[in-house]
Amino acid sequence: QKKGFIFKKNPSDDIVMAKKQTNLTNLMSNDNSKKSAPKIHDPLQEKIEQLAAKIRHHRHLYYNKTPEISDAKFDTLEDELRQLASDHPVLHEIGKDSSDLFTKREHIIMMGSQDKVVSPDEFSKWAKKISPHRFLVQFKLDGISIECQYTNGVFQCAISRGDGKIGDDYTKNVVKMKGFIPIIEDNFTGATRAEILLFRDVYQSKYSDKENCRNACSGIVRRKDSKGAEDLNLMYYDAVSVDDSIQFKSEISKLKWLRDAGFR
Numbered sequence: 001q002k003k004g005f006i007f008k009k010n011p012s013d014d015i016v017m018a019k020k021q022t023n024l025t026n027l028m029s030n031d032n033s034k035k036s037a038p039k040i041h042d043p044l045q046e047k048i049e050q051l052a053a054k055i056r057h058h059r060h061l062y063y064n065k066t067p068e069i070s071d072a073k074f075d076t077l078e079d080e081l082r083q084l085a086s087d088h089p090v091l092h093e094i095g096k097d098s099s100d101l102f103t104k105r106e107h108i109i110m111m112g113s114q115d116k117v118v119s120p121d122e123f124s125k126w127a128k129k130i131s132p133h134r135f136l137v138q139f140k141l142d143g144i145s146i147e148c149q150y151t152n153g154v155f156q157c158a159i160s161r162g163d164g165k166i167g168d169d170y171t172k173n174v175v176k177m178k179g180f181i182p183i184i185e186d187n188f189t190g191a192t193r194a195e196i197l198l199f200r201d202v203y204q205s206k207y208s209d210k211e212n213c214r215n216a217c218s219g220i221v222r223r224k225d226s227k228g229a230e231d232l233n234l235m236y237y238d239a240v241s242v243d244d245s246i247q248f249k250s251e252i253s254k255l256k257w258l259r260d261a262g263f264r
Contacts, residue, residue: 044084051081052090063095063161064222067215071142079118094164101224102160102168108191109147109240111161136251141195141235142214144221146174148234149191153184160221173226179234184261187245192263193238196221202231236263 055077061067062074081088094113117123127135145161158174160167174180177196198207198217206228207216220228236258241247248254 048081048085048088051077051084052088055081055090056093059093059095062218066219067211070211071214075116075118096163101222102170104162104166105157105159105169106166107147107159107162107164108149108242109193109238111145111147111164111167111193113164138237141197141237143195143197143217143235144214146170146194146196146234147191148174148181148194150184151189153186153188155180155182170221173221173223173229173232174234176226176229177232177234178230179236179264181262186257186261188241188261189243189245190239190241192236192258194234194236194263197233197235198231199233206231234264239263 055074058067058069058074058077067074078091082091115126117126147159147161147167149156149159155175157169157171160170162168174196175182179194196217198213198220200213203210203213203216207213210216210219217232220232223229237255239248239254239258246257248257
């Protein structure tokens with residue numbers, strides 16, 4: 001009763017309020033059940049993701065800093081993951097070396113990642129897929145890949161592998177390495193590809209505190225002060241000409257040209 005008026009409550013209001021209260025209770029109950037629902041523990045999936053995280057971590061160190069494990073141990077991680085999840089994305093990712101300390105430049109030669117086989121059966125499968133007329137067998141050089149670019153026979157710059165298309169400019173360090181060639185007699189415009197190596201005798205006498213030759217080499221190549229660059233060696237194995245002045249009819253003719261031009 002208010003100011004002489006009497007208010008009568010509509011019975012249907014109780015029904016509406018009861019429905020609203022029930023709906024709210026149900027929503028809260030469902031929300032709580034979702035929060036409290038236990039997560040299903042999958043040991044296999046957890047193992048897979050742990051391996052993938054380790055591979056990404058060590059791959060980053062391999063290309064950008066100082067590796068913590070040997071190549072053999074890294075291959076073991078990949079092989080273990082491949083057995084558990086052969087289609088995992090990390091197995092198809094390409095390692096990328098990139099530093100904010102160096103200028104970025106574009107490659108002439110696409111520097112992709114190579115596949116590997118570890119058994120005769122795997123090699124046979126690969127050979128059947130490729131079906132070459134003959135094989136050209138070369139040593140696997142365990143160093144740092146580099147592309148040296150030339151214009152009309154004059155050296156321009158040296159670029160790391162990077163993501164295969166764009167890499168870091170290591171020119172300042174490369175020009176101090178053994179085997180560097182500033183001028184080619186042929187009017188060559190294009191690029192040569194080489195591996196930067198630290199030989200074992202130098203490693204043992206000066207860098208034995210590192211895990212191996214490759215790890216020591218990696219650290220030297222990325223130094224801004226170029227310290228130690230004179231201890232490194234360039235070994236060339238590929239070339240691409242961007243004009244018609246020089247043409248390579250085969251891989252063997254390419255290797256002969258590299259030799260005759262002074263590249264070792």
